Amino acid sequence: MKNRLKVLRAERDWSQAELAMHLDVSRQAVNAIETGKHDPSLTLAFRIARLFAMPIEEIFHDEV
């Protein structure tokens, strides 16, 4: 699944560690989500959407 997490993070000038802090996960998890190595759970996806005040589908989308 593709996502815009890296772009959204860059817009806010956050490091991976800072984003991880906001999401209460490890920096490794943020890195894995950004590089597409890990698809977040629904709970974490909602947390990400809430943090960026956007609908989930504007952050994550299928690779079609």
Next chain:
Amino acid sequence: MFDATKANLRSTDTRARIYLTCAHMGAIATALLIVASIAPLPDFVRGLSVGVLLVSLIVLLVRRRVDEYIDGLWASGASFAFVAMVVWFLFAPFLSGIVDDLLRQVSGPTDFARGGGLVAITAFFAGFHCKWLRG
């Protein structure tokens, strides 16, 4: 409040880092054990590998809930190990019979059981690292 969150992240990050380090050390120890079972290595290498592997496996088991990413790595390794064990128990006696026939040797049940454990652990680390590298 912010400091508490920051401290929590630091601990989550540190735990994730320790977890991954343990996984790498466990994989190296498993590789050394495999080499030691084929090539004549000093006894202390085998002993050290078993020790490192045990510590690594305990840490991996106990600390797998660091966060959902780490949990996913554990699940991937566990799935690989499960499939490897099923395949091992289905085909190992068959393969063992062929090898025994070829070498005209009879292998005992101890060797078979020990082999299964090593297969499962090897498969676990293979699955873990596949997921870690490729997602």
